[in-house]
Amino acid sequence: MFDTIIGNKEIKINLEKSIKNGNLSHSYLFLGREGIGKKKIAREFAKSILCLGDKEKEGTECKSCLEFDTDNHPDFSIIQPEGNSLKIDQIRELQTRVSEKPIISAKKVYLIDDSDKMTTEAQNALLKTLEEPPEFVIIILIGSNESAFLTTIRSRCMILHFQPIPDEEIKNFLAKQYQMENISNTWLKTCQGSIGKAIELNGKIEIYQKVEEFVQHIAQANLLELWKKAEFLKEDKDQIGGLLDYMNVLFLSLAKEDYRYTKGIEIIENTKKRLKSNGNYDMSIDNLILQMKEQIR
Ligand SMILES: [Zn+2]
Incomplete structure (x- = not known):
């Protein structure tokens, strides 16, 4: 399920296992610097959670997967900061609908991107949902700054620490995807293990x-x-x-x-x-x- 995403192999294996074994947590916190695949992995993870098909069989797209790929899935929402912070109103909006049953899939997934930009009020509001989530709800928080989260939030989540991508993997990726050759080691160092930065610098x-x-x-x-x-x-x-x-x-x-x-x-x-x-x-x-x-x- 994570075939096209490089790096963080262990995390990918663990997430795959948890889906296979039906052993999912209600809330996850994906931590690590920008551009190392947190959001990509979170999306794939969400898609897989929502999938209706036989997870053993590959290459078949169910209704859920099709809706997901066209950004139309009613049981999947992304929440992002508005301006510089993620505000309490945005969390309240999530909460008004969180207990509504899923429409297509067995679960509902909320992905909160840049969630380290939540204000304290927003975090406190979210805490209520994290403490008593509807059984079909899974919340994935993504952020780079661990210290921005209240301890109470952190203790409610399964925390996954994402690692920078090794230089060699970035090099291979760029060669394969962008036909980039002769990449200098210094240039790789500037990417600091971030595939996002490498792609940005590529041009x-x-x-x-x-x-x-x-x-x-x-x-x-x-x-x-x-x-x-x-x-x-x-x-x-x-x-x-x-x-x-x-x-x-x-x-x-x-x-x-x-x-x-x-x-x-x-x-x-x-x-x-x-x-x-x-x-x-x-x-x-x-x-x-x-x-x-x-x-x-
Ligand atoms: Zn599917």
């Missing part, structure tokens, strides 16, 4: 390669050449935060072998400060290039 790989090329040439190239290599920094104002962060990652790994590169980290930090205090953009970048050339040689 930008060329510019990240330019960053690599720039950094590799600082010590040998003359100022004019270096200037040319850094032209993209001036063209991509919108992305500068990410590009500087990436430069930092490169410097950090280079500095392990060659202390000169620690200077680069300092220069980046200064540039960030300058940009934050609304320093002139082009001048800040010029300054960065000059400083790099002067201090790393």
Whole structure:
């Protein structure tokens, strides 16, 4: 059931088992950083819970699965923060309908995404449902910040800690799905085990390669050449935060072998400060290039 989702094998096996054995909890809390498959797995899990078919037989889609795939399933709801927080009114709305019997399936599943953004009032309201859920209801909370949850909420849920995806798995996934080859280890590190981030960065790989090329040439190239290599920094104002962060990652790994590169980290930090205090953009970048050339040689 989780064939297309990479990482977190143990969790997937346990969830599969619990469905097979009819051993489901009323409430789950999926914890872990962004982009490592929590929501994908939760959706597949929900689909499987709601499925009417014989779970042993694969490849057959029942009415429930079809409705699920077209986002029309009446027994499945997703609740998300409105604005910056998930408010008590949203939980109250859930509660007005929670005791209504399921329509297609034997169960009803509520998925509360970014549930760590629930206000305290919202959490306290939800607690009532978690304490006495209708027997056919399953609630899945998803969040990245464990400390944002009240202890009383946590103690009511089966907590699953999701792990970052190993670099090697991300690499294989990108090669297979996006035909991406020659992925550098540093680039993988920037993804921090998040497949979501890898996919987001995928479209930008060329510019990240330019960053690599720039950094590799600082010590040998003359100022004019270096200037040319850094032209993209001036063209991509919108992305500068990410590009500087990436430069930092490169410097950090280079500095392990060659202390000169620690200077680069300092220069980046200064540039960030300058940009934050609304320093002139082009001048800040010029300054960065000059400083790099002067201090790393
Ligand atoms: Zn089905």
